[in-house]
Amino acid sequence: MTPDSSKTAETVTSDDTPLLSESLANRRRFAVQMRIDGSPLKTITQTTGLSAPTVIAAFKAWNTGGWKAIEPAPRGRAAGSRQLDDAQQTQLQRVLLTSPPNDGDSPLWHVGNAHNYLTETGVSLTPRSVTRYLALWGLTPPPRKFDAETASDCVPVPTPVYRVTVSTADGRSVFATRDPRGKLHWIGFDGPPTTDRIIDFLNRLTRLGSSRSRSIVIKGIDIARTNAIRAWITENCCNTDVFTASAASLTKISALAPQAQHAASVDQGNEQQNDLNVSRLTMNQSSTARQTEPVPTMTDSNTAASINTTSSATADGLLPGSDTLTHLQRLEAESIHIMREVVAEADNPVMMYSIGKDSAVMLHLAAKAFYPAPPPFPLLHVDTTWKFRAMYEFRDRIAKELGFELLVHINQEGVAQGVNPFTHGSALHTDIMKTEALKQALDKYQFDVAFGGARRDEEKSRAKERIFSFRSAQHRWEPKAQRPELWRQYNTRKQKSESIRVFPLSNWTELDIWQYIYRESIPIVPLYYAGERPVVERDGTLIMVDDDRMPLHDGEVPQMRSVRFRTLGCYPLTGAVESTAATLPDIIQEMLLTKTSERQGRMIDHDNAASMEKKKQEGYF
């Protein structure tokens, strides 16, 4: 390069681009003028610093197009020539992410046929740009191996293995897989992943590649109990195995209805079945359709415990420097006082146990109140039979650990009538299996006082309920006939047929409960912590598909999402929230930051504002 051109290069870096093209254009104009004037090429190149071919080209252009032709062309790509605007993107997403390819040779979309489609419709994007846009829309090839495969050390056979992710963003469901060469294939639909769509996808997937058999590992939906899909698996079991990957384990979906299979294919089929079920898993991975969640023990709260010991509280638990009790200490003392008052005066008290976090705190306080004696009353769980399985496991374990006698009452009439939240609706179900069942239990065991874990901050009508709440012989609550409660004086006297509900946690707030659980390392049901769980979305609420009794709507398929529960009740009536909070501090942080109040998750409260008050008058706890 000549010194001049290096000077030009300097200009390039220091000046704005328009100025540069302007100065170049000037030099070009000047060179053309010199050429017209008859200057020799060498003089021109020396004067303008332009190269000879540039000068020749400029003159040619002037010759054909006049001065206009040597005006600088717009630099770079024209706006929009490769960049898609929002409208275009929306349009393309609609085609690429919610409809199948119409190219008969490829069952699924891939970058190649997508590029072809775009070219046909006049959008010129390079295949690389297509990939870039797909990634922008959240579509990338699934990983080479899911974490679950590594965690369970389990290798699916037969090969090739197609790993599939299902994403449900923006109201679409998109199935993406990678072929053995790492190439992305996908297909999307409008709406949630239904059985029809999943089967459509599986059919298409089996047409992919030339191999006769394959394994499919799906992450993001739970198809284990979807009969239509299992029927498909059954039909295709000779050449395709399907697995689901959860956070930690890989589960093979077994073929449907063994009896039917047996009938169809006698002894030979039987052997094949075994083969399918077990032998293809190289490790001893259990192939049960569902796995139970590990119950965290006290040591699981290690972090909580260790932080607690570093707190500056003194040996007797008081605030440093003074004897002022903290709010938690005062709440604790009040609850204990209430429990002791009941035990001293009641004939036959019982503690209602709902297995939730408030119950957990109540149990813990009871253990403290009567220490070193065991709590002098039994626990009563009014079981609607629709609680989460994790709750039942937790209930049995905790009652044993704390030395409580556990009574479980189920409304057998309700069971006999087949009452359930699906066909009878939440209101009737709650009424029969909870409210009625509670009355039955209290009558059956002749309990005169029952502890409940309700708090005044839960809901407006609770704010006015007394700590000692009287119920008539018919278990009704009369908001207008409540007894005044002064100081620490509680009037526990009642007529023979009457009963009292006592709420020792009345003055606790949700945050107090969580903070106390944290401070005291109280074990709670793991469902409060976030985890990958199968859920379906109904009326905007995420419902966990906890067992096979939950009827799925036509085509509905549970999706695996990271969710947790803010309250626990009957699983079909309890909404999950999407969350990644896996420790107590995470939960507390999330609670304080998200600010949606607790009972929102409970579907029984949705009816109307006064509904809880009515339920209480009728005897709901």
Added chain:
Amino acid sequence: MDTAANDLLHTDIHQYLHQHENKTLLRFITCGSVDDGKSTLIGRLLYESKVLFEDQLDAVEADSKKWGTQGKEMDFALLVDGLAAEREQGITIDVAYRFFATDQRKFIVADTPGHEQYTRNMVTGASTADVAVILVDARQGILTQTRRHSYLASLIGIKNVVLAINKMDLVGYSEDKYQAIIDDYTTFAKQVNIEHFTPIPMSALKGDNIIEPGNAMPWYRGTTLMSYLETVKVNSDRMQEQPFRMPVQWVNRPNLDFRGFAGTVASGVIKPGDAIRVQPTGKESTVKRIVTRDGDLEKAVAGQSVTLTMNDEIDISRGDIISTVDNPASSADQFESTVVWMHDDAMLPGRPYLMKIGTRTVTATITDIKYEVNVNTLEHTACKNLQLNNIAVCNINTDQQVAFDAYTDNRDTGGFILIDRITNNTVGAGMLHFALRRSDNIHMQAVDVDKEIRANLKNQKACVLWFTGLSGAGKSTIANLVEKKLAMQGRHTYLLDGDNIRHGLNKDLGFTDADRVENIRRIAEVARLMVDSGLIVLSAFISPFRAERQMARGMVDADEFMEVFVETPLNVAEERDVKGLYKKARRGELKNFTGIDSPYEAPENAELLLDTSTMTAEQAAERVIKELRRRGIISED
């Protein structure tokens, strides 16, 4: 509320939790009516402390449109009005408890209505409060209700009073107006023993001086409401400076080696080794351990629920108060106290009620109402009984010794509730002033000849036959016949009836409800003495109230009382009208006549029922004799 804390919430949840774990707790009450903006104030405190959840706010916004009184603005008051009935009426009618927290403290607000008919509710809400926030509408100044609220706050022993002069925005944030209200209030405060109060000018609606001072009142340099609430001393701290008291709730005996006394420390501090005295028994020992599930404590302070063990095997039971040996609780069975009546059924002097004080429940009778206090004017007036929301200074007797402190020294050992023995309702609350005399000096004289010996001499068992029924039912006729039959068998009897009682012992009594109660009380006392002397006592009085018959029953042993219900329909009795009394009553010449304008409460579990519309007096008397034989009162001869 504090941005630093909010940052902490985002960045370091562990540190945040640690900080919030060490908050203190303050309970306060807001007094004022709907018009003073009380609900708006509480709503704002909740809103500003960010305890409200999105969906609650959404609900309030929706409600504001439906019920709100603030046009399109958010109506904070709707956050705190709870029950459906009230919401429709637009007023709060009970005690509601609200919760919020700042970085320093957790707060529990007792929200009570301000009208006079809700005095009961305010007293209830105030009983646990450290602070009273008394709202005043700046436009109105000190009103009758402000005085009432101040009196009640002082009566219940609240030491920290905030005079919240609200709606300053509506008086142009005028300092003169503010000063005038303070001057007005200062004079009054002295009358009700409020030595000190904190005035704060504010606008709950606009937010001035609630959390932040705002710019509207540059002339005010005092505290904002929130910073006052965050820093004022809580009651349980003050109680730690008082002598040690712990009412025993429950004796913990899981096995023979452990005997612990569980309770909540009402005042003071206790450490292992401290000498204690148990009241009212007067037994002494020293504390061995302070047992909790988290390990033994080195000390326990007011407000903590603990279990104490003693170095000596002394008898301590529920209801006793463990006190420091240097300054123990007093013990007595006659007191002067202030009583707040909380029930629709009036309090009648002489009627026995259950009294729950500390953890002890005893039978108590108001012997004498010294005067009633007019809650609006503070005037003292004479009165014969107490109606709902009445407040009076009374003398009270209990049937056994009670350990106590003056209420002004200790709310937990000096405050009590009164319970109706029939309905079990909490009908009143009281605050003990002092013991009327040292009851320790009076002892029951034990005698060698007792009831049983006296009765045996007469070859019978003593008992009371308590005839009850409407006037004209035939009580006296039947009782007379029964006595005649008994006399013929050689039994020793005595018949108490209107003739020998109303004309003598009780001739000072009229026929008001209160006098009827006293009438029966005296008759029951006489009957008790006669039973003690070994007689079969027949009493024939209308005795219309269940409670008094219950009292009479309670005075003698269970098998010595036979309630005989002489049942006659009112129209039958009125038809008989032997003495012409029904006619007089119908003409209005006789007031408070049972069955006409005074109630008769029929017995529910009478030992014997005599229906005189289906049997003659002779048959009825025979039936009574048969029952006496069956019960072994008289022998089968």
